Amino acid sequence: MLKRVLAGLAGLFILLVAVLVGRTLMVPALDVAAAGDAASIDAERAAAHLAQAVRFETISHQRGAAAEDVVRSEAAMTGFRDWLTATYPAFTAATSREIFGGFSLLYTWQGTDAALDPVLLMSHLDVVPIAPGTEDRWEQAPFAGTIADGFVWGRGTIDTKASLVAMVEAAEMLAAKDFRPTRTIMFAFGHDEEIGGGTGNKAIATALQERGVKLHWVNDEGGVIGHGLLPGVTAPVAMIGVAEKGSISLDIVAYSRGGHSSMPSPAAETAIGRLARALERIGDAPFKSRLDGATRWMIEDLAPGVPFLQRMVYANLWLFEPVVRGVMEKSPTSAAQIHTTIAPTIIEGGNKENVLPPEARAVVNFRIHPRDNAEKIIAHVRAAIDDPDVKVEPLDGIREASQVSNIEGDGYRLLTRVIGESFPGTITVPYLVVGGTDSRHYLPITDNVFRFIPIHMSPDDMARFHGTNERVSVANMGEAVAFYVRLIEAMEPGAE
């Protein structure tokens, strides 16, 4: 009897191994097709233009910033706008320009077939400030627009003047050759992306909606071409953001009677004690992790680029999902991809050492996974705290997670194809963007928002982004222009 059971188990085991290996072998080989002809691209010229663009100190300031700083940034934004006009005459002649919110730009390159919904290419012209105290750590001054050691240095190169300059450069080249798109192409360049896009792209999106415009697809910043950003993946990976997380901050206030500290209630019943317990309970009730949606597609599409054993795991998520999830949960970066995150960011209560405060307050920020929503999060947090003397209310500025874009449609297909042609040997995967981009303002008028810029990034570059010594290589500028030329050409009906 035992023998027969063992033999049966062995048979099942062999079958399992056959299925695992079979599915692993079915993973398609990495496509390493050679790039098409991009010889006519002048990388030096594009890099020189990026360097000029960096010299405009288009810093976006939070509300309450000093008036003279705001005036200086506004002058830089106007200067940048005039520079675009002067530098790109064919683009300027081929498009019509509208200005929103004072400084955000919408260019429309009217297609020959008005029946086709426009495509929108996005970037932003504002940049984040230099963190005080870090100025001296820049190898090249952040707004000098210096080209040295094969790089254009400066604030805003990666985020995201490189993509802005590259797409306009591409349109300029095509317009100068009398190319006219069949499908209308719009370019939206926000001026306040780094502070939420509340007056720039939001206004553009509202205007387009009022005009009854539906967008065929949209591409904004978000993903990049990662080198060594994902564990075990040696090939470069182009990550196209197909969804983005939302955000909600909850104001959590604990109440108690207050009074003198010489005759306190039990510590756990004071406002601060209650608040501490509430925060602990929130931490003890994490949101569910799952490998679904964009993140699951990402893992599956990574399979061709990883070593055999890892490929076997990725190609058999039906069995190994818990293993992959366990690994992803260990790092904050990958954990953010699979669940709604919890981040206590503000705490306050009490102002005198011998007085019990009647209330204590904390703010906890949640980044909403597309499978959750604000209402679910509020209910989850209230249930976890389970204390009638602790009130939970959302702060203004709730942003729900975006829908997940269609990866079977034109936009994703074209981006993938053009990435493959422009960067041979690169794996293209969809992914979930954990931050926010201005593209969310267009969600009401399109189902297809993608988030990708053709810029190479290593872990070292990630620290430069919003940090010190931000830079993009001259060679990368050439590749980026070639990418946008191909993308615009690939939109032509015959080319699809």
Ligand SMILES: [Zn+2]
């Ligand atoms: Zn940006």
